[in-house]
Amino acid sequence: MRRLLVLLLALAAIFAVVIVASSGTKQVPYPEGYRSWTHVKTLILRPGHPLYDGFGGIHHVYANDKALRVLKAGSGTFPDGSVLVFDLFEAPEADNAISEGNRKVTAVMVKNAKLYKETGGWGFEAFAGGDPTKRVVKDPVKDCYTCHTGQAHRDYVFSQWRQ
Ligand code: HEC
Structure with missing residues (x-):
């Protein structure tokens, strides 16, 4: 009986550690709903650009409301909870038009000054194909x-x- 109690207490302690560890996770969350945020800008990197290998194609940048306030102010430190998204697509050219092809990657920056202090207070992540x-x-x-x-x-x- 006593052994069982010790075992249960030990298990409870392990769970507590796991919960505390996972709540402080550094994993950058996928930016749910960013397509309805504010579009900041668009840029096309064409073959020959030095960053073409990694970033070639057409990308759009989006900001959530917290990030947008600082962008519009033109300067300042982004508050915790600011999120910026860099959505990159292939840019096939046909009939004198460049269009959006397949999504290559969705890159994200999320601000949390404490959690990501080694990287300027920003958490960086990218999702292949937007997955x-x-x-x-x-x-x-x-x-x-x-x-x-x-x-x-x-x-x-x-x-x-x-x-
Ligand atoms: C070689 C340089 C370089 C690297 C490496 C790089 N970025 Fe960027 N990033 C840029 C540039 C330049 C822009 C601005 C693009 C524009 O003006 O449209 C940018 C823009 C962004 C933006 C939009 C906000 C902003 O700063 O304009 C996000 C989000 C982003 N990058 C995330 C990432 C993530 C995540 C990684 C790592 C997977 C990464 N970046 C790696 C150069 C880089």
Whole structure:
């Protein structure tokens, strides 16, 4: 009986540890509903551009309301909960038109100053083909943050709001 009690207590302790560990997870959530957020800008990278291999195609940038406020202000630190999305598509050219092809990747930056302090307070993730189950970032510092540090003076964000 006593053994059973000890075992139950041990199990309870293990569950508690698992719950605490997972609630502090660093995993960047898939940005549900971002297609209804505000479109910030669009850019097409064509063959010959130095970033073509990774980012070739047409991409749209979206911001949620928290991020949008800072973009519109033109400067400032993005508050926790700000989310920016970089949605990249193939850009097939036909009949003198460039159109959106298949989605290549949906890249995300989510602000949480404490959780992601090693990467400027931003969590970086990318979803292959826009599939929420296909995470592609192995090392957020090497894969994403290092390049975004060029924008440290704008809180690591490249995109700017145009009227
Ligand atoms: C080689 C440099 C480089 C790397 C590496 C890089 N980015 Fe970016 N990122 C950019 C540039 C440049 C823009 C601005 C694009 C534009 O102006 O439309 C950008 C834009 C973004 C945006 C929109 C917000 C903003 O800053 O304008 C998100 C979200 C984003 N990147 C996420 C990521 C993620 C996630 C990774 C890692 C998988 C990553 N980036 C890796 C250069 C980079």
